[in-house]
Amino acid sequence: MAVPGKKMPKTFSSSSTMGSDEDLKVFCQPCDRDGPRLPAHGYCVDCREHLCETCFIVHKRHTLSRHHTLLDKNSMPQSISSVSVHPTQPDNFTKPCPKHAKEIIKFYCQNHKALLCSVCVTLEHTATSCKVNYIPDISCQVINSKEHQDILKAMDNVTEQCHKKSEDVKKITAKSNSSLTDVLADIKKFRTEINQRLDELERQAEDAAKTIQKENNKNLETVETICNDVTQSLKTSSDTIKHLNTSKQADKLFMELKLDEQMIKDYEKRVLHLAAYDVKEYNFKENKAISTLLDKESSLGTFAEKSLKQQSPPPGADKKSRQTTHQGKICVKTSKDKSICWISGMILLTPDLLIITDSDNKAVKIVDTSSQSVTDQLQLDAMPCDVTSVTSTELAVTLSHYYCIQFISVSSNKLKKKQTLKVDGECYGLSYCQGKLVVSFQHPAKLQILDTNGTVLTTVKGENIFSRPEYVTTNTNYIYVSDWDIKTITRLNYQGEVIGSYGGITLPYGITLSDDGTVFVCDRQRSVIEEIAGDCSTGKVVLKDLNDPYAVCWCAETCKLYFSCFTGHEKQDNFLQVFKLS
Template sequence: MAVPGKKMPKTFSSSSTMGSDEDLKVYCQPCDFDGPRLPAHGYCVDCKEHLCETCFRVHKRHTLSRHHTLLDKYSMPQSISSVSVHPTQPDNFTKSCPKHTKEIIKFYCQNHKALLCSVCVTLEHTGTSCKVNYIPDISGQVINSKEHQDILKAMDNITEQCRKKSEDVKKITAKSNSSLTDVLADIKKFRTEINQRLDELERQAEDAAKTIQKENNTNLKTVETTCDDVTKSLKTSSDTIKHLNTTKQADKLFMELKLAKQMITDHEKSVHHLAAYDVKEYNFKENKAILTLLDKESSLGTFAEKSLKQPSPPPHVDIKSRQTSHQGKICVKISKDKNRCWIRGMFLLNPDLLIITDWSNTAVKMVDTSSQSVTDQLQLGTRPQDVISVTSTELAVTLPDYHNIQLISASSNKLKKKQTLKVDGPCYGISYCQGKLFVSFTNPAKLQILDTNGTVLTTVEGETIFNSPLYVTTNTNSIYVSDWMMKTITRLNWQGEVIGSYGGMISPFGITLSDDGTVFVCDPGRNVIEEIAGDCSTGKVVLKDLNGPSAVCWCAETCKLYFSCDTCQDKHDNFLQVFKLS
């Protein structure tokens, strides 16, 4: 098949050398490049090439050439001299394909929003569902276009966010470091009231303060470096886009804009991740008991954190009336499964990728919600309960029988085991927010807040609070725990204090947070899913007459609710149900 942009080979026979009957014949030009010489059967007006019978037939079927104008052998030009030789590849095509580095990007797929080379088109975008365009045919519309303006505006917005974020973090870091200086002064003042036996304790306190200062400065440097890199990257791209637009280089501008879209998405994520740096201000709280019980004490005092961020008001969300429609179901049982599925946990990495834990088949599964199929499965050798995303490519799964949290890589649409975090009991529910893991336990019943290394920061327990806390979900304001035996959803703040509770259920199980702050709860005892206000003041059944709803998750982008069933029947338990709520 003819490829637009190829030059005529120097050895090609043409009418410019008329020396024999063979020279007077017209031959297939594509075949003359690397195949046998075959007589021309027709001619493509668009490609300006003579074609043999096979090439002529393929030319009519191929995605990129099916709409070309073809002349049969009776209507085609009868000599090479009557048609122009292919022009050389436009100078505008200079960007290499990231997948096929020796190829140049020349096409754009409207369906996948992707820049393509000819190899990409041939191997991956040949189906009738892909609308592939040759860039010069569509690039003219980008000059001074709305897309051009929107891209530049988005770049400016991120640049401004970086500037503000850098300034804000610098200010609060200065306050934090200043407060730590005051802490050290208080330590020295307190130190004068006691004897030389406190020297070692004082050094420990100083080291702790300096460690926090060092961490503050390291975090500040990370923020400044990230913001500086993003700003420079965006300025370079912005300048290029402005120059290409001014000089009306449509092809290059088109490609640069498409690449800028992805850059903006990546940078937005980078800037969003900076929100995790919650810098604290400190003061020193004396240990008064040390004055009389010095020989029995092991610390000079503690650093009490107080966040420099403005506290967010507690959420108060009215439950709106929702329209519901069943969107179908997804089969999650595969040939390797020996038992019926029991999906105990689920989490959406993105609208097209769902991660689920299969308790009965001791596996974690990756589900493509678009194709409605299981695309990968990782056997764990023990029963997994719940799953959460720690980063965009890393998962954390609770393994109650082993008292472990298993970290799993989910990059390149493949699941792979990483390290494990040892915990001090049978762990069930798990959630993640702002660099911290929230894990619920049974025997004894409790909730723990851990860092990502597994270090326990806070423990909440008590017979009046928890009995069988199987699930937990979190946002920046609250922690919500679903307790099977207490028949409640308990709301706590990040200090572990109970600030709300919702009852009236028979057996609350899986829970998930909606984008507006309400909580969806599975209640298999009533075969319903209930929506509860963020302050736990009220609730309303949104789905009823279900079949043992078990685990649940919410997709804010598509307004879809996914949930599993537990009925001990294959026809229900091997499928995820999908409902749209609007």
């Protein structure tokens, strides 16, 4: 028989039994481990522990245990041996939290559509800011639910799309590779033509040199012949004069001298004529155009592209004209503001939380789209230009005049300044994707891709690409930049190569990507918002007769478009306009 008040062992067999006459007193197990022994007042089914009155009350209030199932004193097991170890109910909580590796996911945040562990709930998704459910409390709703069927249907749909896309890409890849085989043949043909032309030019140069050589040799032969004849004739006359002088034949000598005197004059003229021959020395002077060809030219030619994707409609092209409905406007003016609002940038953290930069009031604001009100405002030392989300709890803002990027934390719907990142110019547009910050600069005009530590990964200088790049938006494959000076939307890859451009805009400013890959852009001069295909091939106006639209943001979940105005009048600039597009 157990001694009354004696602490039971921590381990026990589910098959162990006790006599019916035994009177076992049950104690609070947490207190029994670390403090005084107190009688049990209740029992937690999840923790499988008896609790005293104080532990029972705390257990109901604590964030980590407030969803546990508690039994009062009358319902709790009256002995340790009767405690159920739930042999027929396996522990369904096995997935580790991606943020906190040692914690298990047990909760779900309705606001952020996120699975959470206890630490997430305590630190980031508190009861004051989020609606959090304990998963067992809501999981029964999903059995044979519409959501269950929709997810399976969506999976089948994506699988079918993948199969179709794979087949399509296989076909167009074969066609592309076939065209490249022709390209390789054309390259060799072009190279052969170049070689033939160079061979022809070489022969012409060689023929010209040989012609000069032949002329030189002919002139030399003529000179040598004349000189030999003159020399021979003079030697003969000289011998005759000497003989006549020796033999004292005065008459003949006189006549010979007179004849030779005339002959000498003739020969002097002939020798003088020979001196007129202009024999030259030569060196080869290269044709500058040809000699610098390989230095100036970077390739034999270019590849003329023809998109095979035209076999399928471009993003957004297969859609009918969007139906637009004005959903009203949200006032973003607060008592802290000293000027008319200038909303220069915006980004959605969740469908209910919109972050905006108010440049003239040097502020970053949180806008609750449900209550249509500003819930927090952070004052900065400089005018913020654009904003992007780095994580669900961190933002980045460009401070153009300070040549830096300001990081800001978002916790419990409160904004707080964090570290800054120095950059090498007047930064303006800003977007974040997969660990990379994409920043536009106006002086000088350029685009930079950086990591979050500030290391420059790629720089795209202005020249013929940018003049006044303003806003930037990104997805996993492409970067889109608006430039109001050269009036274009430019599409680049992450290597900084331009792969598309749309020029149907007159004064482009804010841009945002929709869920189907199209781009919404504010055209201030025409007072419209235009939707541009993802490949920058086509565009169409979706909203018109606006008041100088400036910054814009798209919510894929609600199909709503938010945009600001910049007119200099508070009736327009102090409000965000909201339209639903379907």
